[in-house]
Amino acid sequence: xxxxxxxxxxxxxxxxAQRKAAIRARSGxxxxxxxxxxxxxxxxxxxxxxxxxxxxxxxxxxxKDVLDKIAKEQDRTVQDLGLEALNLLFRHYGEKPIA
Numbered sequence: 001x002x003x004x005x006x007x008x009x010x011x012x013x014x015x016x017a018q019r020k021a022a023i024r025a026r027s028g029x030x031x032x033x034x035x036x037x038x039x040x041x042x043x044x045x046x047x048x049x050x051x052x053x054x055x056x057x058x059x060x061x062x063x064k065d066v067l068d069k070i071a072k073e074q075d076r077t078v079q080d081l082g083l084e085a086l087n088l089l090f091r092h093y094g095e096k097p098i099a
Contacts, residue, residue, distance in 0.1 A: 086099035087099050
């Protein structure tokens with residue numbers, strides 16, 4: 001069984017770009033180019049924890065006790081002490097203290 005005749009062009013004869021253009025012309029819908037995304041800042045901007053990333057460290061229980069003791073003596077949180085430690089580490093390696 002074979003097909004005979006017909007005015008159909010072989011699939012390879014119609015270029016994909018031409019086919020898309022013909023479909024767009026028939027649809028009546030005009031396609032707009034997407035707007036470029038807004039530039040993202042080097043560091044996230046936001047309020048609270050939304051703009052922050054969490055990290056975890058594992059330490060010996062005695063080290064954790066000492067950290068808690070220093071936080072209590074200095075009337076600060078462990079979070080504050082951790083940020084201070086990160087900034088000191090950044091300075092040590094020649095980076096900006098941004099924590």
